[in-house]
Amino acid sequence: MIDMAKQVMDHVKRLSVDIGHRPAGSPGNEAAAEYIEQVFRQAGLAVKKQVFSCSSWDHTETVLELAGQKLDAAANWRSLPCEVTGGIVPAGTLEELAQANMKGRIALLHGELTQDEFMNRASTVYYPERHRKTNDLLDRKLPAAVITVNPLLNSLRHVIKDPDMGIPSATVSPEIGCKLMHHAGKPVRLHIAATRFPGRSWNVLGTGSGSRSGRIILCAHYDTVWGSPGAFDNASGIGVMLTLAGVLAGRKLSLGLEFVAFSAEEFGGQGTEAYVVPYGLKQVPFQWDRPVGEQSEVWQPVLAAINADGVGLALGANSITTIAGSMAFDDLVNAIRSEKYPGVVRVDPWPASDHYTFYSHGVPSIALGCTGGITNINHQPIDTIKWISPAKLAEVVSLAADVVEALQDKTSEWTRSKIIST
Numbered sequence: 537m538i539d540m541a542k543q544v545m546d547h548v549k550r551l552s553v554d555i556g557h558r559p560a561g562s563p564g565n566e567a568a569a570e571y572i573e574q575v576f577r578q579a580g581l582a583v584k585k586q587v588f589s590c591s592s593w594d595h596t597e598t599v600l601e602l603a604g605q606k607l608d609a610a611a612n613w614r615s616l617p618c619e620v621t622g623g624i625v626p627a628g629t630l631e632e633l634a635q636a637n638m639k640g641r642i643a644l645l646h647g648e649l650t651q652d653e654f655m656n657r658a659s660t661v662y663y664p665e666r667h668r669k670t671n672d673l674l675d676r677k678l679p680a681a682v683i684t685v686n687p688l689l690n691s692l693r694h695v696i697k698d699p700d701m702g703i704p705s706a707t708v709s710p711e712i713g714c715k716l717m718h719h720a721g722k723p724v725r726l727h728i729a730a731t732r733f734p735g736r737s738w739n740v741l742g743t744g745s746g747s748r749s750g751r752i753i754l755c756a757h758y759d760t761v762w763g764s765p766g767a768f769d770n771a772s773g774i775g776v777m778l779t780l781a782g783v784l785a786g787r788k789l790s791l792g793l794e795f796v797a798f799s800a801e802e803f804g805g806q807g808t809e810a811y812v813v814p815y816g817l818k819q820v821p822f823q824w825d826r827p828v829g830e831q832s833e834v835w836q837p838v839l840a841a842i843n844a845d846g847v848g849l850a851l852g853a854n855s856i857t858t859i860a861g862s863m864a865f866d867d868l869v870n871a872i873r874s875e876k877y878p879g880v881v882r883v884d885p886w887p888a889s890d891h892y893t894f895y896s897h898g899v900p901s902i903a904l905g906c907t908g909g910i911t912n913i914n915h916q917p918i919d920t921i922k923w924i925s926p927a928k929l930a931e932v933v934s935l936a937a938d939v940v941e942a943l944q945d946k947t948s949e950w951t952r953s954k955i956i957s958t
Protein backbone atom coordinates (compact mmCIF):
# COMPACT_ATOMS: atom_id res chain seq x y z
CA MET A 537 0.00 0.00 0.00
CA ILE A 538 2.82 2.40 0.93
CA ASP A 539 4.65 1.66 -2.29
CA MET A 540 1.48 2.20 -4.29
CA ALA A 541 0.95 5.55 -2.55
CA LYS A 542 4.49 6.61 -3.45
CA GLN A 543 4.09 5.50 -7.06
CA VAL A 544 0.88 7.37 -7.61
CA MET A 545 2.19 10.49 -5.84
CA ASP A 546 5.33 10.43 -8.02
CA HIS A 547 3.13 10.59 -11.12
CA VAL A 548 1.08 13.43 -9.62
CA LYS A 549 4.30 15.35 -8.80
CA ARG A 550 5.71 14.79 -12.24
CA LEU A 551 2.61 16.21 -13.89
CA SER A 552 1.66 19.02 -11.52
CA VAL A 553 5.08 20.15 -10.23
CA ASP A 554 7.67 19.31 -12.92
CA ILE A 555 5.41 19.95 -15.91
CA GLY A 556 2.84 22.28 -14.36
CA HIS A 557 -0.11 23.65 -16.27
CA ARG A 558 -0.81 21.63 -19.41
CA PRO A 559 -3.79 23.04 -21.33
CA ALA A 560 -4.50 21.36 -24.66
CA GLY A 561 -2.28 22.90 -27.35
CA SER A 562 0.48 24.00 -24.91
CA PRO A 563 4.08 22.74 -24.51
CA GLY A 564 3.15 21.37 -21.06
CA ASN A 565 0.38 19.35 -22.66
CA GLU A 566 2.83 17.80 -25.10
CA ALA A 567 5.32 17.01 -22.30
CA ALA A 568 2.55 15.32 -20.27
CA ALA A 569 1.52 13.21 -23.28
CA GLU A 570 5.12 12.08 -23.71
CA TYR A 571 5.44 11.15 -20.05
CA ILE A 572 2.22 9.12 -20.13
CA GLU A 573 3.37 7.34 -23.29
CA GLN A 574 6.64 6.41 -21.58
CA VAL A 575 4.86 5.00 -18.50
CA PHE A 576 2.49 2.96 -20.67
CA ARG A 577 5.46 1.48 -22.55
CA GLN A 578 7.21 0.60 -19.28
CA ALA A 579 4.05 -1.26 -18.24
CA GLY A 580 4.29 -3.32 -21.43
CA LEU A 581 1.24 -1.78 -23.10
CA ALA A 582 0.91 -1.19 -26.85
CA VAL A 583 0.77 2.60 -27.26
CA LYS A 584 -1.09 4.69 -29.78
CA LYS A 585 -1.37 8.47 -29.85
CA GLN A 586 -4.43 10.07 -31.41
CA VAL A 587 -3.63 13.56 -32.61
CA PHE A 588 -6.33 16.18 -33.06
CA SER A 589 -6.36 19.92 -33.69
CA CYS A 590 -7.40 22.33 -30.97
CA SER A 591 -7.26 26.00 -30.12
CA SER A 592 -4.02 27.27 -28.55
CA TRP A 593 -3.56 30.49 -26.65
CA ASP A 594 -0.77 32.65 -25.41
CA HIS A 595 -0.98 35.63 -23.12
CA THR A 596 1.43 38.47 -22.34
CA GLU A 597 -0.45 40.95 -20.17
CA THR A 598 -3.80 42.19 -18.96
CA VAL A 599 -4.30 45.74 -17.72
CA LEU A 600 -7.51 47.04 -16.17
CA GLU A 601 -7.66 50.72 -15.24
CA LEU A 602 -10.31 52.82 -13.54
CA ALA A 603 -9.60 56.56 -13.45
CA GLY A 604 -5.87 55.92 -13.86
CA GLN A 605 -5.79 53.32 -11.07
CA LYS A 606 -4.68 49.80 -12.02
CA LEU A 607 -6.92 46.99 -10.80
CA ASP A 608 -6.11 43.27 -10.68
CA ALA A 609 -7.65 41.35 -13.57
CA ALA A 610 -6.82 38.22 -15.53
CA ALA A 611 -7.70 37.73 -19.19
CA ASN A 612 -10.06 34.82 -19.48
CA TRP A 613 -8.47 31.73 -21.02
CA ARG A 614 -8.51 31.96 -24.83
CA SER A 615 -9.75 35.58 -24.80
CA LEU A 616 -9.22 37.65 -27.90
CA PRO A 617 -6.83 40.60 -27.47
CA CYS A 618 -8.26 44.09 -27.00
CA GLU A 619 -7.62 47.75 -26.25
CA VAL A 620 -10.96 49.09 -25.10
CA THR A 621 -12.11 52.09 -23.07
CA GLY A 622 -15.79 52.22 -22.23
CA GLY A 623 -18.41 52.67 -19.56
CA ILE A 624 -19.24 49.76 -17.27
CA VAL A 625 -22.70 48.21 -17.72
CA PRO A 626 -23.51 45.70 -14.95
CA ALA A 627 -25.77 42.66 -15.36
CA GLY A 628 -26.41 40.11 -12.62
CA THR A 629 -29.29 38.15 -14.15
CA LEU A 630 -30.30 36.94 -17.60
CA GLU A 631 -33.22 39.40 -17.56
CA GLU A 632 -30.92 42.29 -16.73
CA LEU A 633 -28.57 41.25 -19.49
CA ALA A 634 -31.48 40.99 -21.93
CA GLN A 635 -32.54 44.57 -21.19
CA ALA A 636 -29.12 46.21 -21.01
CA ASN A 637 -27.75 48.51 -23.65
CA MET A 638 -24.08 47.62 -23.76
CA LYS A 639 -23.08 47.95 -27.40
CA GLY A 640 -19.51 49.21 -27.59
CA ARG A 641 -19.30 49.40 -23.78
CA ILE A 642 -17.89 47.01 -21.16
CA ALA A 643 -20.29 44.46 -19.68
CA LEU A 644 -19.75 43.65 -16.00
CA LEU A 645 -21.24 40.19 -15.48
CA HIS A 646 -21.79 39.10 -11.90
CA GLY A 647 -24.34 37.40 -9.65
CA GLU A 648 -26.20 34.44 -11.10
CA LEU A 649 -24.43 34.87 -14.45
CA THR A 650 -20.95 34.07 -13.13
CA GLN A 651 -21.56 31.63 -10.27
CA ASP A 652 -19.88 28.91 -12.29
CA GLU A 653 -17.53 28.71 -15.24
CA PHE A 654 -19.14 29.14 -18.65
CA MET A 655 -18.98 25.95 -20.63
CA ASN A 656 -17.79 26.32 -24.21
CA ARG A 657 -20.55 26.71 -26.77
CA ALA A 658 -19.02 23.87 -28.81
CA SER A 659 -19.00 21.51 -25.81
CA THR A 660 -20.73 18.25 -26.59
CA VAL A 661 -20.25 16.86 -23.10
CA TYR A 662 -21.89 19.50 -20.96
CA TYR A 663 -23.53 22.80 -21.96
CA PRO A 664 -26.19 24.00 -19.52
CA GLU A 665 -29.09 26.05 -20.85
CA ARG A 666 -28.19 29.08 -18.73
CA HIS A 667 -24.72 29.25 -20.31
CA ARG A 668 -26.23 28.99 -23.79
CA LYS A 669 -28.66 31.83 -23.04
CA THR A 670 -25.88 34.04 -21.64
CA ASN A 671 -23.68 33.41 -24.68
CA ASP A 672 -26.57 34.09 -27.07
CA LEU A 673 -27.42 37.36 -25.31
CA LEU A 674 -23.79 38.53 -25.36
CA ASP A 675 -23.62 37.77 -29.10
CA ARG A 676 -26.68 39.99 -29.59
CA LYS A 677 -25.69 42.78 -27.20
CA LEU A 678 -22.21 43.26 -28.67
CA PRO A 679 -20.31 44.80 -25.77
CA ALA A 680 -16.75 45.79 -26.73
CA ALA A 681 -15.48 43.65 -23.85
CA VAL A 682 -16.76 41.60 -20.93
CA ILE A 683 -15.55 41.64 -17.34
CA THR A 684 -16.65 38.58 -15.38
CA VAL A 685 -16.72 38.75 -11.57
CA ASN A 686 -15.90 35.38 -10.16
CA PRO A 687 -17.62 34.58 -6.86
CA LEU A 688 -14.54 33.35 -4.94
CA LEU A 689 -12.90 35.87 -2.62
CA ASN A 690 -9.35 36.87 -3.61
CA SER A 691 -9.55 34.67 -6.68
CA LEU A 692 -8.99 35.36 -10.36
CA ARG A 693 -10.31 31.98 -11.51
CA HIS A 694 -11.30 32.30 -15.15
CA VAL A 695 -15.02 32.34 -15.77
CA ILE A 696 -14.82 31.97 -19.58
CA LYS A 697 -12.52 29.65 -21.57
CA ASP A 698 -14.34 29.48 -24.87
CA PRO A 699 -12.23 29.47 -28.07
CA ASP A 700 -15.36 30.50 -29.99
CA MET A 701 -16.12 33.54 -27.81
CA GLY A 702 -16.00 36.56 -30.13
CA ILE A 703 -15.81 39.19 -27.36
CA PRO A 704 -12.60 39.83 -25.38
CA SER A 705 -13.02 39.15 -21.68
CA ALA A 706 -11.25 39.23 -18.33
CA THR A 707 -12.07 38.05 -14.84
CA VAL A 708 -11.83 40.05 -11.62
CA SER A 709 -12.19 39.10 -7.96
CA PRO A 710 -15.37 40.01 -6.02
CA GLU A 711 -13.42 42.85 -4.34
CA ILE A 712 -12.60 44.48 -7.70
CA GLY A 713 -16.03 43.61 -9.07
CA CYS A 714 -17.62 45.56 -6.23
CA LYS A 715 -15.38 48.56 -6.89
CA LEU A 716 -16.34 48.54 -10.57
CA MET A 717 -20.01 48.23 -9.62
CA HIS A 718 -19.75 51.41 -7.52
CA HIS A 719 -18.39 53.16 -10.61
CA ALA A 720 -20.96 51.90 -13.12
CA GLY A 721 -21.05 54.17 -16.17
CA LYS A 722 -17.53 55.51 -15.56
CA PRO A 723 -14.98 54.77 -18.28
CA VAL A 724 -12.72 51.82 -17.69
CA ARG A 725 -9.76 50.73 -19.80
CA LEU A 726 -9.16 47.06 -20.55
CA HIS A 727 -6.04 46.00 -22.39
CA ILE A 728 -5.43 42.34 -23.18
CA ALA A 729 -2.30 41.26 -25.05
CA ALA A 730 -2.99 37.66 -26.11
CA THR A 731 -3.08 35.48 -29.21
CA ARG A 732 -5.37 32.66 -30.18
CA PHE A 733 -3.92 30.25 -32.74
CA PRO A 734 -4.41 26.70 -34.04
CA GLY A 735 -2.66 23.97 -32.09
CA ARG A 736 -2.83 20.23 -31.54
CA SER A 737 -3.15 17.73 -28.76
CA TRP A 738 -3.22 13.98 -28.23
CA ASN A 739 -5.14 11.21 -26.56
CA VAL A 740 -2.65 8.59 -25.38
CA LEU A 741 -3.93 5.01 -25.54
CA GLY A 742 -2.23 1.98 -23.98
CA THR A 743 -3.68 -1.47 -24.55
CA GLY A 744 -2.93 -4.91 -23.16
CA SER A 745 -4.72 -8.06 -24.23
CA GLY A 746 -6.31 -10.68 -22.00
CA SER A 747 -6.79 -14.39 -22.50
CA ARG A 748 -10.36 -13.97 -23.79
CA SER A 749 -12.36 -11.36 -25.69
CA GLY A 750 -13.82 -8.37 -23.90
CA ARG A 751 -12.08 -5.43 -22.30
CA ILE A 752 -12.26 -2.81 -19.58
CA ILE A 753 -11.42 0.83 -20.26
CA LEU A 754 -9.58 2.85 -17.60
CA CYS A 755 -9.44 6.56 -18.35
CA ALA A 756 -8.63 10.02 -17.03
CA HIS A 757 -7.84 13.41 -18.57
CA TYR A 758 -4.36 14.90 -18.31
CA ASP A 759 -5.01 18.43 -19.57
CA THR A 760 -5.64 21.36 -17.23
CA VAL A 761 -7.15 24.79 -17.56
CA TRP A 762 -4.76 27.66 -18.21
CA GLY A 763 -2.64 28.66 -15.22
CA SER A 764 -3.55 25.76 -12.92
CA PRO A 765 -0.99 23.04 -12.11
CA GLY A 766 -3.98 20.72 -11.80
CA ALA A 767 -2.72 18.41 -9.07
CA PHE A 768 -6.28 17.51 -8.11
CA ASP A 769 -7.81 18.18 -11.55
CA ASN A 770 -6.53 15.92 -12.87
CA ALA A 771 -2.96 14.76 -12.22
CA SER A 772 -4.64 12.74 -9.45
CA GLY A 773 -6.77 10.74 -11.90
CA ILE A 774 -3.89 10.25 -14.33
CA GLY A 775 -1.62 9.21 -11.45
CA VAL A 776 -4.20 6.59 -10.45
CA MET A 777 -4.47 5.34 -14.03
CA LEU A 778 -0.71 5.16 -14.59
CA THR A 779 -0.24 3.30 -11.31
CA LEU A 780 -3.00 0.88 -12.30
CA ALA A 781 -1.19 0.25 -15.59
CA GLY A 782 1.83 -0.95 -13.62
CA VAL A 783 -0.14 -2.83 -10.95
CA LEU A 784 -2.41 -4.68 -13.39
CA ALA A 785 0.38 -5.46 -15.88
CA GLY A 786 1.78 -7.93 -13.36
CA ARG A 787 -1.48 -9.89 -13.05
CA LYS A 788 -2.75 -12.55 -15.41
CA LEU A 789 -6.13 -11.18 -16.42
CA SER A 790 -8.64 -12.79 -18.73
CA LEU A 791 -10.02 -9.45 -19.97
CA GLY A 792 -8.08 -6.97 -22.06
CA LEU A 793 -7.32 -3.52 -20.65
CA GLU A 794 -7.41 -0.25 -22.49
CA PHE A 795 -5.94 2.77 -20.74
CA VAL A 796 -6.93 6.13 -22.19
CA ALA A 797 -5.35 9.43 -21.19
CA PHE A 798 -7.69 11.98 -22.68
CA SER A 799 -6.74 15.54 -23.49
CA ALA A 800 -8.91 18.64 -23.98
CA GLU A 801 -11.48 17.55 -21.39
CA GLU A 802 -11.35 21.12 -20.11
CA PHE A 803 -12.20 22.24 -23.62
CA GLY A 804 -15.53 20.44 -23.43
CA GLY A 805 -14.82 16.95 -24.64
CA GLN A 806 -12.74 17.47 -27.77
CA GLY A 807 -10.49 14.56 -26.78
CA THR A 808 -13.42 12.17 -26.49
CA GLU A 809 -14.80 13.48 -29.80
CA ALA A 810 -11.54 12.43 -31.47
CA TYR A 811 -11.57 9.11 -29.59
CA VAL A 812 -14.96 7.96 -30.94
CA VAL A 813 -14.15 8.67 -34.62
CA PRO A 814 -12.33 5.36 -35.39
CA TYR A 815 -15.42 3.54 -34.04
CA GLY A 816 -17.68 5.36 -36.49
CA LEU A 817 -19.43 7.04 -33.54
CA LYS A 818 -20.29 10.63 -32.76
CA GLN A 819 -20.47 12.37 -29.41
CA VAL A 820 -24.08 12.36 -28.21
CA PRO A 821 -25.18 15.97 -27.51
CA PHE A 822 -25.50 16.51 -23.77
CA GLN A 823 -28.92 16.31 -22.12
CA TRP A 824 -29.44 16.37 -18.36
CA ASP A 825 -32.44 14.05 -18.54
CA ARG A 826 -30.73 11.33 -20.54
CA PRO A 827 -29.39 8.95 -17.89
CA VAL A 828 -28.29 6.27 -20.35
CA GLY A 829 -27.68 6.40 -24.08
CA GLU A 830 -28.33 3.94 -26.88
CA GLN A 831 -26.10 0.89 -26.69
CA SER A 832 -23.50 1.03 -29.44
CA GLU A 833 -22.79 -2.36 -31.00
CA VAL A 834 -19.17 -1.44 -31.66
CA TRP A 835 -18.54 -1.06 -27.91
CA GLN A 836 -20.34 -4.26 -26.94
CA PRO A 837 -16.96 -5.90 -26.07
CA VAL A 838 -16.39 -3.19 -23.43
CA LEU A 839 -17.58 -4.49 -20.06
CA ALA A 840 -17.05 -1.21 -18.28
CA ALA A 841 -15.32 2.17 -18.46
CA ILE A 842 -13.72 3.49 -15.27
CA ASN A 843 -12.94 7.21 -15.22
CA ALA A 844 -11.06 9.10 -12.49
CA ASP A 845 -11.39 12.89 -12.39
CA GLY A 846 -10.34 14.74 -9.26
CA VAL A 847 -9.54 12.15 -6.58
CA GLY A 848 -7.36 11.92 -3.47
CA LEU A 849 -8.07 15.19 -1.63
CA ALA A 850 -6.60 14.97 1.87
CA LEU A 851 -9.60 16.77 3.38
CA GLY A 852 -12.29 15.20 1.22
CA ALA A 853 -13.63 11.72 0.65
CA ASN A 854 -13.14 9.77 -2.55
CA SER A 855 -16.44 9.14 -4.30
CA ILE A 856 -17.82 6.58 -6.70
CA THR A 857 -20.88 6.33 -8.89
CA THR A 858 -22.08 3.88 -11.53
CA ILE A 859 -24.01 4.80 -14.65
CA ALA A 860 -25.65 2.68 -17.37
CA GLY A 861 -24.81 -0.61 -15.70
CA SER A 862 -27.08 -3.50 -14.73
CA MET A 863 -28.34 -3.87 -11.15
CA ALA A 864 -25.88 -6.72 -10.70
CA PHE A 865 -23.03 -4.45 -11.85
CA ASP A 866 -24.11 -1.69 -9.42
CA ASP A 867 -24.39 -4.21 -6.59
CA LEU A 868 -20.95 -5.65 -7.27
CA VAL A 869 -19.28 -2.23 -7.30
CA ASN A 870 -21.13 -1.12 -4.20
CA ALA A 871 -20.30 -4.32 -2.33
CA ILE A 872 -16.58 -3.82 -3.00
CA ARG A 873 -16.86 -0.21 -1.81
CA SER A 874 -18.79 -0.92 1.37
CA GLU A 875 -16.81 -4.00 2.41
CA LYS A 876 -13.29 -2.72 1.87
CA TYR A 877 -13.45 1.04 1.40
CA PRO A 878 -15.60 2.63 4.11
CA GLY A 879 -14.02 6.02 3.42
CA VAL A 880 -15.31 6.09 -0.16
CA VAL A 881 -18.69 7.75 -0.61
CA ARG A 882 -21.30 6.58 -3.08
CA VAL A 883 -22.71 9.63 -4.90
CA ASP A 884 -25.38 10.31 -7.54
CA PRO A 885 -24.32 10.03 -11.18
CA TRP A 886 -22.64 13.16 -12.55
CA PRO A 887 -21.96 13.78 -16.23
CA ALA A 888 -19.21 16.37 -16.54
CA SER A 889 -16.16 14.30 -17.45
CA ASP A 890 -14.95 11.78 -20.01
CA HIS A 891 -17.09 8.88 -18.75
CA TYR A 892 -20.03 10.74 -20.33
CA THR A 893 -18.90 9.55 -23.76
CA PHE A 894 -19.01 5.93 -22.67
CA TYR A 895 -22.31 5.85 -20.81
CA SER A 896 -24.02 7.96 -23.48
CA HIS A 897 -23.19 5.07 -25.81
CA GLY A 898 -24.55 2.53 -23.33
CA VAL A 899 -21.24 1.42 -21.81
CA PRO A 900 -21.54 0.69 -18.06
CA SER A 901 -19.42 3.39 -16.46
CA ILE A 902 -17.85 4.12 -13.12
CA ALA A 903 -16.90 7.69 -12.24
CA LEU A 904 -14.37 8.16 -9.46
CA GLY A 905 -14.17 11.62 -7.92
CA CYS A 906 -14.10 13.39 -4.61
CA THR A 907 -16.64 14.99 -2.35
CA GLY A 908 -16.49 17.40 0.58
CA GLY A 909 -13.26 18.94 1.81
CA ILE A 910 -12.34 22.12 0.04
CA THR A 911 -14.36 23.14 -2.94
CA ASN A 912 -12.68 26.14 -4.48
CA ILE A 913 -9.25 24.92 -5.57
CA ASN A 914 -10.59 23.58 -8.84
CA HIS A 915 -9.22 25.29 -11.97
CA GLN A 916 -7.10 27.65 -9.89
CA PRO A 917 -3.36 28.25 -9.43
CA ILE A 918 -3.76 26.86 -5.90
CA ASP A 919 -4.68 23.39 -7.18
CA THR A 920 -1.34 22.04 -5.96
CA ILE A 921 -0.11 18.79 -4.40
CA LYS A 922 -0.32 20.17 -0.88
CA TRP A 923 -4.02 19.28 -0.88
CA ILE A 924 -3.45 15.71 -2.10
CA SER A 925 -3.11 12.65 0.12
CA PRO A 926 -0.95 9.77 -1.17
CA ALA A 927 -2.99 7.32 0.93
CA LYS A 928 -6.26 8.55 -0.57
CA LEU A 929 -4.83 8.22 -4.07
CA ALA A 930 -3.75 4.67 -3.25
CA GLU A 931 -7.26 3.96 -1.99
CA VAL A 932 -8.63 4.77 -5.45
CA VAL A 933 -5.98 2.64 -7.18
CA SER A 934 -6.79 -0.28 -4.95
CA LEU A 935 -10.56 0.09 -5.34
CA ALA A 936 -10.31 0.30 -9.15
CA ALA A 937 -7.99 -2.73 -9.23
CA ASP A 938 -10.51 -4.69 -7.12
CA VAL A 939 -13.32 -3.79 -9.52
CA VAL A 940 -11.20 -4.87 -12.49
CA GLU A 941 -10.46 -8.19 -10.76
CA ALA A 942 -14.12 -8.76 -9.87
CA LEU A 943 -15.18 -8.28 -13.49
CA GLN A 944 -12.79 -10.91 -14.86
CA ASP A 945 -15.38 -13.70 -14.94
CA LYS A 946 -18.24 -11.46 -16.11
CA THR A 947 -19.57 -10.68 -19.58
CA SER A 948 -20.70 -7.47 -21.22
CA GLU A 949 -24.28 -8.77 -21.19
CA TRP A 950 -23.99 -9.15 -17.41
CA THR A 951 -22.67 -5.62 -16.86
CA ARG A 952 -25.22 -3.96 -19.14
CA SER A 953 -28.55 -2.49 -18.22
CA LYS A 954 -31.47 -4.38 -19.70
CA ILE A 955 -33.64 -1.27 -19.78
CA ILE A 956 -32.55 1.35 -22.23
CA SER A 957 -33.88 4.85 -21.79
CA THR A 958 -33.20 7.51 -24.39
Ligand SMILES: [Zn+2]
Nearest residue numbers: 769770845846
Ligand atom coordinates in the same frame (compact mmCIF):
# COMPACT_ATOMS: atom_id res chain seq x y z
ZN1 LIG B 1 -11.21 17.32 -14.54
